[in-house]
Amino acid sequence: MAIDYKHPDEAFLRSIDIHVLLPQQEPFVMVSRLVQLDDVRTVCEMDVRADNIFVDDGRLSASGLIENIAQTCAARIGFVNKFILKKDVQIGYIGAIRNLEIFDLPKVGQQITTIVDIREEVFGMTLASATVKQGEQTFVTTEMKIAVKNNN
Numbered sequence: 614m615a616i617d618y619k620h621p622d623e624a625f626l627r628s629i630d631i632h633v634l635l636p637q638q639e640p641f642v643m644v645s646r647l648v649q650l651d652d653v654r655t656v657c658e659m660d661v662r663a664d665n666i667f668v669d670d671g672r673l674s675a676s677g678l679i680e681n682i683a684q685t686c687a688a689r690i691g692f693v694n695k696f697i698l699k700k701d702v703q704i705g706y707i708g709a710i711r712n713l714e715i716f717d718l719p720k721v722g723q724q725i726t727t728i729v730d731i732r733e734e735v736f737g738m739t740l741a742s743a744t745v746k747q748g749e750q751t752f753v754t755t756e757m758k759i760a761v762k763n764n765n
Contacts, residue, residue, distance in 0.1 A: 634691030
C-alpha cells in the first residue's frame with residue numbers, strides 16, 4: 614500500500630522514529646511521537662519521564678514545555694523535509710514567544726499532547742499558536758515564531 618505523504622495517517626506517523634525528524638538528539642528530545650500532521654496542524658505527544666533534563670521536583674518545567682512546543686514545530690518541518698522535499702533536517706530557532714500562559718506543569722508519568730497550528734509562513738519564518746494539554750487540562754497556550762536556517 615502506498616503512503617500519501619501529503620496526508621499521512623496516524624498509524625504511519627506514530628511508526629516514525631521521532632529522532633529522524635529533529636535536529637535535537639538525546640537528552641534534549643522533548644517529543645515522543647508525531648501523531649497528526651496536515652497543512653495547518655501538527656500534533657505530538659510526549660511521555661513526561663523522571664529522567665528528562667527539564668523535570669524538576671517531579672514536574673516538567675516551563676522551559677521544557679516551551680522546548681516541547683518548539684520541537685513539535687521542528688517535527689513538522691522535519692517530516693516535510695524528509696518525506697516530501699527529500700532534504701536534510703533543518704535547524705530552527707525560537708524567534709519570539711508571545712502571549713505565554715502557563716496554567717500548570719505536567720507531572721512525571723503524564724502523557725501530554727501538543728497542538729501547533731500554523732498561522733503564517735513567510736521567508737523561512739513560521740508564526741504558530743500552540744496548546745499543551747492532557748485531556749481537558751490545559752498546561753500552556755502561546756504563540757511562537759520559529760526561524761529556520763537555510764541549508765543551501
